[in-house]
Amino acid sequence: MGGAYVAISDDPSGLYYNPAGIEHAASSNLSGSMNAFHITNTKYHNVLNGGDWERSSSVLLPNFFGVIQPLGKGTLGFSYAVTDAILEDQDQTFYDIAQQGSKFHINFNNQDTTYNIGPSYALSLFSKKLNIGLSVYGHYRVKEQIFNQLFEVYSAADTKTLYEWTNSYFHSEEYGVKPILGVMISPFDKLSLGATISKTILLNASSQTIKAKIADCSTVTEADPNKHVCQLTPIERSQTSSDYVRDLPLNVNIGLAYFPTPALVISADTNIYEPLWGQKLPLVNASVGAEYYVSGGWALRSGFFSNLANTPVLKTTKSSQLEKIDFFGLSLSVTRFTRSTSLSFGMTQQFGAGKAQVVSGSSAMQNVSASTTTGFLSASYSY
Amino acid sequence: MKKTLFTTSALLLMLHTSATVFAEDEDFRKRSHHHASDLVTESDIQTEIKFGRDVAARILGKYPLSLDSDLTRYVNLVGKSIAQQAGRPELVFRFAVLEADFVNAYSAPGGYVFISKGAIKKMQDESELAAALAHEVAHITQRHIVKEFKIKGKDDSSTSGLTKLIGGSQDAARVAFNQAVDSAMKVLFERGYKHEDEINADQEAILLLAASSYDPTALQRYLERIHKSSKTSSHKTHPPSTKRVNAVATLLREEGLDKVKYTTAKERFTTSVKGKL
Numbered sequence: 256m257g258g259a260y261v262a263i264s265d266d267p268s269g270l271y272y273n274p275a276g277i278e279h280a281a282s283s284n285l286s287g288s289m290n291a292f293h294i295t296n297t298k299y300h301n302v303l304n305g306g307d308w309e310r311s312s313s314v315l316l317p318n319f320f321g322v323i324q325p326l327g328k329g330t331l332g333f334s335y336a337v338t339d340a341i342l343e344d345q346d347q348t349f350y351d352i353a354q355q356g357s358k359f360h361i362n363f364n365n366q367d368t369t370y371n372i373g374p375s376y377a378l379s380l381f382s383k384k385l386n387i388g389l390s391v392y393g394h395y396r397v398k399e400q401i402f403n404q405l406f407e408v409y410s411a412a413d414t415k416t417l418y419e420w421t422n423s424y425f426h427s428e429e430y431g432v433k434p435i436l437g438v439m440i441s442p443f444d445k446l447s448l449g450a451t452i453s454k455t456i457l458l459n460a461s462s463q464t465i466k467a468k469i470a471d472c473s474t475v476t477e478a479d480p481n482k483h484v485c486q487l488t489p490i491e492r493s494q495t496s497s498d499y500v501r502d503l504p505l506n507v508n509i510g511l512a513y514f515p516t517p518a519l520v521i522s523a524d525t526n527i528y529e530p531l532w533g534q535k536l537p538l539v540n541a542s543v544g545a546e547y548y549v550s551g552g553w554a555l556r557s558g559f560f561s562n563l564a565n566t567p568v569l570k571t572t573k574s575s576q577l578e579k580i581d582f583f584g585l586s587l588s589v590t591r592f593t594r595s596t597s598l599s600f601g602m603t604q605q606f607g608a609g610k611a612q613v614v615s616g617s618s619a620m621q622n623v624s625a626s627t628t629t630g631f632l633s634a635s636y637s638y
Numbered sequence: 639m640k641k642t643l644f645t646t647s648a649l650l651l652m653l654h655t656s657a658t659v660f661a662e663d664e665d666f667r668k669r670s671h672h673h674a675s676d677l678v679t680e681s682d683i684q685t686e687i688k689f690g691r692d693v694a695a696r697i698l699g700k701y702p703l704s705l706d707s708d709l710t711r712y713v714n715l716v717g718k719s720i721a722q723q724a725g726r727p728e729l730v731f732r733f734a735v736l737e738a739d740f741v742n743a744y745s746a747p748g749g750y751v752f753i754s755k756g757a758i759k760k761m762q763d764e765s766e767l768a769a770a771l772a773h774e775v776a777h778i779t780q781r782h783i784v785k786e787f788k789i790k791g792k793d794d795s796s797t798s799g800l801t802k803l804i805g806g807s808q809d810a811a812r813v814a815f816n817q818a819v820d821s822a823m824k825v826l827f828e829r830g831y832k833h834e835d836e837i838n839a840d841q842e843a844i845l846l847l848a849a850s851s852y853d854p855t856a857l858q859r860y861l862e863r864i865h866k867s868s869k870t871s872s873h874k875t876h877p878p879s880t881k882r883v884n885a886v887a888t889l890l891r892e893e894g895l896d897k898v899k900y901t902t903a904k905e906r907f908t909t910s911v912k913g914k915l
Contacts, residue, residue, distance in 0.1 A: 445666045514666045551674025592671035
């Protein structure tokens, strides 16, 4: 449903979308699991000598598991959610960059995964007309990048091929908590409103960067870079570390769902993120979706959503700025229900465009186009 | 400052959404697949019986069964005459007397009904015994516990098999079944049925009494007597409140059964229970 679920949330996925909704779960005990195959393709245009740099990622992992069941006067839940996962493995060669016959090889590996795991509890007030819920997730993010660059060029003056190999390794880990407080009400018949407020509070972070460089330099002692004379010592190694703890934005989600008939649900969400990096206005994303039951056993879900980046607009006067890629996407899934189970298969497709600066130290900007395809299989069992 | 403003605005927005006007009914959230899963299957009935058997075993583990075969036979004859009108021909109703002085009766899903000797002692005629049993039969026929704990049968569809493979739900289902039995015991011995379920059982009981040609006011008479003595009795789970006693009187009037003269079978009751309590 394009993620427009804040005002519905009546199954285990509600533990993440809006914990208040789990009080509306139709079954006293229910578990859900989801496995997603995620493909990302990002193309940076005109990076080197007019060539494009294309990065792709594919990852298959279980990204959600949740259980809910009544406890005391409310409903208890426990869930595990991988909210972001990137696994990029790229190998690409650019030709004729500095001069005819030169080669620039890039080998890039990037893994970036965010895990959330934790309990939830929801309570109903006024005969289930007002629900409140709280999820408290333990947050763990691990990121690892290995970047190899090899530049080869033939030097007529030296009568040999010169090379420069650069390797950089980056590893970071972040630990924190992510509380999600949710409310859900039904102000009018067939209408549900939901809202959540959440923030990932990082408690500890560490990162390490190691760079190494080896170059087979020219014997010609000219200071002209076009002649590929080493400007630095032939072998370099540097290591830096940091324990800087980031401040992540507050997030408010507001959703509305309309249930005109048992066979149709229409929903819309607005996701608002606290302004960062000196921006004046909060970032706003939106999604709309619908669920339609062809019969009691089959349902179709579809939705549209925006996924705008919460990074500042790039300026031509600066270098090493964060990339800004804004996405728009659609989702479609089909669900088969039996009396106690449901099995869903679906696809989500996002298309994005934006700007980036991928050449270190350069103020040159590249246009970026990107697409993300996610296929998922999820199952739930109620008893 | 900007952050404080944003947080405050966010909280105000959430409070605004939780305004004090509410929809009348939350059932609108039920979608087509929920309605489809409400249909009762053969597997549901078998699971209900198995569930009820587990609950009944726990009740008998708590209180001893009366071994007086004549009394048990009499209670079964009265109970089965009521159950014949109950509209659940797929269930075999079994009635038993508990060796206990307190005033109470219990029912377990699937057709198991228990009544204490203390409860029978408080009765003055057979129609009152029929009324107490009819109330418990109604809890069974209306599937109050089954609905509250969503007791369902197996789902043997191919989709279900695939789901179990992905979700690994077998152990969870077994644990949930046992937890539901525990919860049902809490309903019977601690919390009591939901108020609306009690009223519904009273309503059904009155109709069952009338359909079985017993005096339909028997329930009212019995509840009033218990209500008067409830301050001194050990009635824990569902002592008849004034509200409930009044509701029964209203139901009798609404159904036009407050003036009918059906049998109380007082003599047969006196003969059957004499010297057995």
